[in-house]
């Protein structure tokens with residue numbers, strides 16, 4: 001991919017580019033908790049976006065996407081939302097400008113192998129890659145967390161998804177063979193080794209359903225959580241997010257909340273509790289116990305948070321039947337995309353064959369499967 005991006009860049013722009021590699025992410029557990037100031041357990045992976053990029057001495061940014069052979073250009077003086085994948089570039093540039101940083105015109109070629117709309121956060125990879133590239137080329141000296149905040153705000157203001165910080169954080173802080181526990185309230189995080197990687201593989205199964213509802217319903221879920229907090233503030237005046245509550249406290253006030261809002265709040269508080277328990281199990285190498293929490297997470301996402309779909313439920317159900325799978329659940333924002341499965345190394349082949357056969361039988365299409373490894377975050381490669 002790097003060679004391809006370089007070659008195309010030279011062909012179009014006749015100079016040597018800087019190369020930046022920017023990964024997608026997985027999340028073991030802790031879904032829809034980040035914008036509720038809760039906990040997440042993500043890692044950067046081997047699927048990535050590649051940038052070949054150089055400054056061009058003008059006020060214009062030119063981009064060429066190798067994955068669909070589309071070009072996009074925009075002026076630094078007049079950045080407005082719109083334009084598919086280019087929206088993410090514009091959002092980053094705009095947010096850097098909002099911080100008072102002087103962005104200069106650039107040319108770039110983008111390619112990658114993160115499947116779009118599969119819940120592996122290709123958008124955060126596009127944002128993070130540009131952040132890292134511009135930081136390097138223009139010497140902004142932003143911290144990785146600041147870059148993550150730029151990407152998150154870009155997403156809020158340009159595509160209009162009111163996302164949390166998990167995806168941008170994971171893309172920019174990933175380390176090889178380490179998962180990260182992020183506290184989305186304090187933004188403190190710890191790395192711990194993915195010790196079980198010898199015995200278990202992270203297998204992503206793509207439902208091949210593209211999440212068209214994702215951005216609108218995502219924002220609805222966020223608003224419902226905020227509504228819940230507002231109502232519960234009457235009983236807990238000090239709270240400002242669901243992170244401040246336990247699931248028992250939410251249950252206690254069930255009748256004060258509209259039914260859907262109650263379900264959303266209960267799911268989030270339970271999921272936060274699951275992340276903490278899962279971490280303890282993973283650190284003791286208790287994969288079965290951690291895996292059970294993943295299945296429970298899926299159940300909550302499907303029934304209470306209502307961000308799954310029939311195909312993802314089917315895939316999680318298939319995994320449930322298999323002895324080689326410790327745990328599985330839908331991953332990311334939902335309404336399509338992948339399930340994440342923790343599968344015994346020796347059982348991967350059998351599991352993949354079983355899932356592909358059953359899924360094809362039911363839905364008439366073969367799911368793509370990615371056996372992933374955990375890798376470094378976004379970085380300059382040359």
Ligand code: GAF
Pocket residue numbers: 030031032033034035121163164165166167332333334
């Ligand atoms: C999407 C968002 F971008 C993340 O911030 C997170 O909320 C996730 O959905 C759900 O956990 O990937």
